[in-house]
Amino acid sequence: MTKFYTKEHEWVEMAGAQATVGISEHAAHELGDITYVDLPKIGKNVKQFDALSAIESVKAASDIYAPVSGKVTEVNQALDEAPELVNQGAESQGWICKLEGVNEAELGALMDAAAYEEYLKGL
Amino acid sequence: MEELKSTPLRADHENLKALMAPFGGWLMPIQYSGIIAEHKWCREKAALFDICHMGEFLFKGDVVADGLEDVFTFSVNSIPVGRSRYGFLLNDAAGVIDDLIVFRLGEDEAMIVVNAATTDNDFAVIRSRLKNPASLTDISARTGKVDLQGPLSREIMVERFGAQIRDIPFFKFIKTSILGSDAIVSRTGYTGELGYEIFFPADRVAELWRLLLEDPRVAPAGLGARDLLRLEMGYSLYGNDLDETITPLTAGLSSFVNMNKEFVGKPALERESEQGSPRMKVAFKVDSRRAPRHFYQILQGGEEVGVVTSGAFSPMLSCGIGLGLVKPEAAALGTRLTIRNEKVEMEAQVVELPFYTGGSLRS
Numbered sequence: 296m297t298k299f300y301t302k303e304h305e306w307v308e309m310a311g312a313q314a315t316v317g318i319s320e321h322a323a324h325e326l327g328d329i330t331y332v333d334l335p336k337i338g339k340n341v342k343q344f345d346a347l348s349a350i351e352s353v354k355a356a357s358d359i360y361a362p363v364s365g366k367v368t369e370v371n372q373a374l375d376e377a378p379e380l381v382n383q384g385a386e387s388q389g390w391i392c393k394l395e396g397v398n399e400a401e402l403g404a405l406m407d408a409a410a411y412e413e414y415l416k417g418l
Numbered sequence: 419m420e421e422l423k424s425t426p427l428r429a430d431h432e433n434l435k436a437l438m439a440p441f442g443g444w445l446m447p448i449q450y451s452g453i454i455a456e457h458k459w460c461r462e463k464a465a466l467f468d469i470c471h472m473g474e475f476l477f478k479g480d481v482v483a484d485g486l487e488d489v490f491t492f493s494v495n496s497i498p499v500g501r502s503r504y505g506f507l508l509n510d511a512a513g514v515i516d517d518l519i520v521f522r523l524g525e526d527e528a529m530i531v532v533n534a535a536t537t538d539n540d541f542a543v544i545r546s547r548l549k550n551p552a553s554l555t556d557i558s559a560r561t562g563k564v565d566l567q568g569p570l571s572r573e574i575m576v577e578r579f580g581a582q583i584r585d586i587p588f589f590k591f592i593k594t595s596i597l598g599s600d601a602i603v604s605r606t607g608y609t610g611e612l613g614y615e616i617f618f619p620a621d622r623v624a625e626l627w628r629l630l631l632e633d634p635r636v637a638p639a640g641l642g643a644r645d646l647l648r649l650e651m652g653y654s655l656y657g658n659d660l661d662e663t664i665t666p667l668t669a670g671l672s673s674f675v676n677m678n679k680e681f682v683g684k685p686a687l688e689r690e691s692e693q694g695s696p697r698m699k700v701a702f703k704v705d706s707r708r709a710p711r712h713f714y715q716i717l718q719g720g721e722e723v724g725v726v727t728s729g730a731f732s733p734m735l736s737c738g739i740g741l742g743l744v745k746p747e748a749a750a751l752g753t754r755l756t757i758r759n760e761k762v763e764m765e766a767q768v769v770e771l772p773f774y775t776g777g778s779l780r781s
Contacts, residue, residue, distance in 0.1 A: 354448075
């Protein structure tokens, strides 16, 4: 499966019409120790690039934006007790939520892994 | 922008891959391996901090006749030789120009240790208040300082530098020789753990830093961990919890003010004492892992009652903790507060200090 990335360092991975969303390894590293993830409410409808939730590290609080539009159907409950899972694997066990009803055409506004890597070099 | 100053340990920090950032006019290490890992290392083992950025002044003269006795909120003359004392330099309105420690090196000699960002101003203010300004010298540039803090710090210091370190009580210090250079080893720190501050010649402090880091029980820790450690103890940070608009009474630190002596700001403190403070320091614990942060609003029953001055996630308590200034009626233990900014809101409760009580500070 292919991951796509936003300029704000979220990732999204599609499985059919369901998307899994998180923050990139780069973002997790930059934030440092993650201490709190404000999980979105199940049932919440979000538009692409609108605020989805928030994440806090020892250093700062940051917003997380929806990489695609959709409805939140599942959240990674493990992050309530162990937000450090995001540091341990931001693009695997540290996923944040799942969205359904996603319009795959919106992926065109995102970067694939190679383009994201290039983008990071320019920061 | 003013150019940032570097400590003599900058190359060492860069070799250790520290994340460096500006702090009080200095380029300082914020973290090495990670703030929480460094914080826990200090609570469990021994962490080493670069504190070379702080300012040091040397006073040589007659403490009373030359006027040092009247400069601070505490009596310098009554500090026994070999002991240090914490207190304040105030303005006329009793606002805190700086919080500092005076080390009584001898009958006619004292070292004043001040915050980094305030060093130049402190020096000018203290000097202007002395009857003999020539008695004060700024020795910041030639004085290096590293702090070893943590429950294992005593055994490490004794193994490396000799048995005389074993018996230094809290807030006392000794003059000794380390690596062939004069050193002052003090049982002080700002972490809540047993620990030492070592004053050492700036041009050799890198040797001392490297020697201590050779010990596998010692790990470097940055300002990020230092801030969490001091906040878990409820200690005030200058620039956050203390500044020229906040008095020691407001900040809950009147025990470091001796009202039986003269000092600038005393009449203002007497007035505040009679009339009551319009706001008070408060310590609170958040109901979740969410961190309150500097300048978040504090509300009680929907009404704004104050502001957060320091806040963070506490690794030891696993919840948000903070200090703030509030109207006195919102400061009672157990009071329920709401902490918020334009994006987040969290519930909290007023608690006693320190937040963290398991430290080895006085062991």
